Amino acid sequence: MIDLRRLHVLRAVAHYGTVTAAANALHFTTSAASQQIRQLARDLDVDLLEPQGRGVRLTPAAESLLAHADAIQARWEQAELDLRSEHAPAGPLRVSGPATAVSVLLAPVAARLQQRYARLSVRIQEVTGTESFDLLFEGETDLSVVEASPHNPPLGDARFDQQPLLDDPFDLVVHEDHALAGRELIGLSDAAHENWIAPIADPCRTHVMSACGEAGFSPGIVHHALDWNVTAHLVANRLGIALIPRLAQLTPHLPITRVRCTGNPHRKLLTCTRRGGRERPAVAAALDELRELVPTAVA
Missing domain, CATH: 3.40.190.10 (Periplasmic binding protein-like II)
Structure with a gap:
């Protein structure tokens, strides 16, 4: 049986590029993160990391495992959706984006949603560059408006669902x-x-x-x-x-x-969620409001 907590550490190494950066994001020590990956490798009887210069890189076995890990994450999102599908948007909805998107799009969307859904609380975070993808990966935001950039993960990245906005x-x-x-x-x-x-x-x-x-x-x-x-x-x-x-x-x-x-x-702006998260009631409601605002936003 794969320990999903150890699998999450491996996903973080792949996302952030180094064990140290992954450990910092997960609030682990570097040695603790390394130990989690070593134990996962022993559990599976495969090598997951190999030396590359002063750092490490993922082995082909690790890359194969990550494809399954990303699919598991998407299924978790779908499971939550199935459990909440009959309910109106409620609870916290965390959204993020660059300053212009926060000012013109996300702020009015938050105001409309909180007027319409009494049990929904929207939390906004201004971010820069590719920070939104880190927050999505870490589960710290649910929906982000991002600016298309060569530095972003590719559109086919299995972890994220990126769609054109405006x-x-x-x-x-x-x-x-x-x-x-x-x-x-x-x-x-x-x-x-x-x-x-x-x-x-x-x-x-x-x-x-x-x-x-x-x-x-x-x-x-x-x-x-x-x-x-x-x-x-x-x-x-x-x-x-x-x-x-x-x-x-x-x-x-x-x-x-x-x-x-x-x-x-x-410039192209996209909406981005974790894979499988776009149909959550709160996220779907926010996306509807965003689409309604777009025609007047850049008139």
Whole structure:
């Protein structure tokens, strides 16, 4: 009989890449996590980890075992769904996403759900980058809005269910007195020689650089910012121009204007759950609310 707790440790090693990182996520010591995997290997009479440089890698036997482990996790999600299928959404629903998704999508969804379902409590967590996948894997969130990125797990990853939510266009944001401010539509090549303000972090930085690259130039980046509103204030002070997603709600009354771009540069937002978790009543209700909000979110 496989000890599912030991199997979960092996899944964590595969997810985080090292025994130490997996141990930290599971609140184990590294030696305790290693012992769990060694015992699982003895139980099954196979090698699960093998040396690779200064670290370790999964053996083919471990990879095969993980495919079954991911299927087991999905069946647990389905079992919970079957037990709750006749009940209205209730209990805690934990959702997460980047700042723009929290502000424009998840906050209003939470308000609507809590008005509609008295026994449902929605908890929101703002996250960055690929952190949502860690929270989903650890069971710390139930539904996340994530930005499509090459750094994400592949869409076919058996642990997660990722589905398209919306395409969020990037607008060129300039000072209201800028020569480009009066345009209804602009090709980015017309801004090739401007001073640019760019995001620091991926994936948004990658989106901006790719959009400019497709327009045939590399932007002359003068300033960097983490927050879209910081970027907007830099633009308002005539320090440069920027590409900002339409979903970002900027500080009102700034002397800036958005100009739509030809070629439709955009980022893709997805909804993500653990495999088998999408049909849970609370998650399904949240997804319905999200889909209802999407048409007006980026109008």
